[in-house]
Amino acid sequence: MTAPLPASRFSAAQPGAAGMKAAATGLLVVMAVVFFGARAFEASYPWLAWVKAFAEAGMVGGLADWFAVTALFRHPLGLPIPHTAIIPRNKDRIGDSLANFLKDNFLVAPVVARRMRNIDLAGAAGKFLQAPQGQETRIRQGASRLIADLFESLDDERLGGLVKGAISTRLRNAEVSPLLGHALASAINEDRHVPMLEAAIRWIARALDANEELIRDMVKKRTNWILKLAGVDTRLSDSILDGLRKLSADMHTDPAHPVRVRIEQALADLANDLQTKPETREKVEQLKLDLLENRSVGLWIDTLWQKGREAIIRAARNPDAAMAGKLGDVLKSMGQSLENDPRMRRAINQFARRAVAGMAASYGGSIVKLVSETVRRWDARTITDRLENAVGRDLQYIRINGTLVGGTVGLLLHAADTL
Template identity: 55%
Template structure:
């Protein structure tokens, strides 16, 4: 476009020379001369204006030229202020997100993950995600994740959390299925090891009992009593033994939340577990399997979305798509999250923009802006040449009438 604009200016100069030579031959050459003369003035004026934005015309130190390179820092601050005032204020973010139904969009995407115009976007994002995971050092990344997890667990007080969970489970009777499962397991274990129990009773019985055969009757009585106790505990929710167990669990939950000695004991066990090298090796293996699974998921999303996982995502998408109350909650959460990010990090984001532009050299700034809008700027030169010529013809016509 720069060549087109310059070529048009040269064409007007050539037309000027020709019209100047043949001006007396015919009155029409006067109009051509006026058009070419005014077009050259308009084209040169706009060339100067466009060039002065990015550099000094002909290298001359003319005041108020090379405007963009000379004001690079001010432009960076202006861009940052524009971004902050028009995009990253909490009110603007909340207003924009209030007009968007993110939950519905996510629901439509998840309910039909393999169709629609999103496939190319999803494929590109998945490929980028897979390449990022593959490019990262697995050992270093795993170590960083492990260190971050270790730091979070170090700061987390496990005992009160476990106590609250146990108290909530007891209050909601969620411990009863577990207790019944333990009792049934105890009954099955006793039945599977019945001969072992009989042998232990025979060995510890007095010789007189063995001689009279009473040891066998004693073993049967012990086993029958144990079976009866387990059965009664299973069928009777108010059995004294079950109540004793529940009282023990309640006391244990209370100690976890309020007993400093119990809390210190749990914290000591936690640190011993975290310091165990076997746990570190186990976590590294788990992380590597997670990383490989994520890479496989990104490389072949259609296969990963098949089966139960895909069905679960589809059900989630249908719930998001069809439940207005759920959409309201999720949209509200997304809006609050985005507003919080804008409030906490908006200043850092605009500072990043400003500092990045300020670190660019003048040639980089000039090149990037000129590449973005340079074609339209050259159209300004073309339009200036043509409009100038038309104004020249108009003036020449009016002058002829006078």
């Protein structure tokens, strides 16, 4: 059961409602005093009959409206009179009605789309991105502060787990083999693989120089003692090293070298197998799953999340820095495009309308359920206090008007009876 909200929540409304309640009650008391006074002196002053008629009818009207207003929120005088304390007894039905009102008038996809038709989100985003550095708007300040506070206040471990889980799930569900094959084929067709291939050839040459003694030692260990006496192991090592160096040099200088051509053909075959060969795709997918199970990959994803979170907080705390440099130029260029390109603005606004309407269609029922269940969890005192403080001032005006209107009607009836 939800406890009533603190009194400070309604401190702005309570004095006005309390003052009007005192005024309405005071007017009712005045009518009673006038009525009894006029009745006491009516025999000596016949004209007081008119005053008595006004006060009597005003007193009746004031009492009737007091009863009606009080019956909305509680039992008058604490008596369990039928059809009183209407709001506390029907709070669940009120919550359901309010929820259905929201659903029927605000959370229906066509209604949302129609209301958003005249909202230019793309234009607003364009102006927002073009705001000069150091002169950010109140919206940017508020949005930046909200984003920073949100990321700092949320449970880092739980939120990080959600993000990492989402990344891991997306990677598991995504078939990377065709993507890798397509990327490799595109690189080969556009000769973007050539710098990497030449870098690999240069690396092989440097590796030969760095491991010359290791190669010589391997040849020496595999040569029998007779050949060693003849110095064949040394000449064999020199021949192997010279041949490998010449091979790497020729491959580096000759794009049509047979070995280089075979490597490129092997890469092309791999690109094709990644896209079309089931067994190759299965091996790559299994390798992907093995990598995702590796603890080092999990730590790497965790590091990505932490760095991304820190970067978002830094940018939100200092929007001027985030809008500076190349990133700021890119964002400002995007803002100009959004503001000056009608076709792009229409496309983005249409996408936003469809997205919000889709959210209303998908989650409108959940929002309605949330409103209904929230009202159901409130205790009778909470909902009574909230509604009474929201409309109490106007209800006391009803009491005052009832007293004055009742008095006027009583005066007219007395006039009709007399004349």
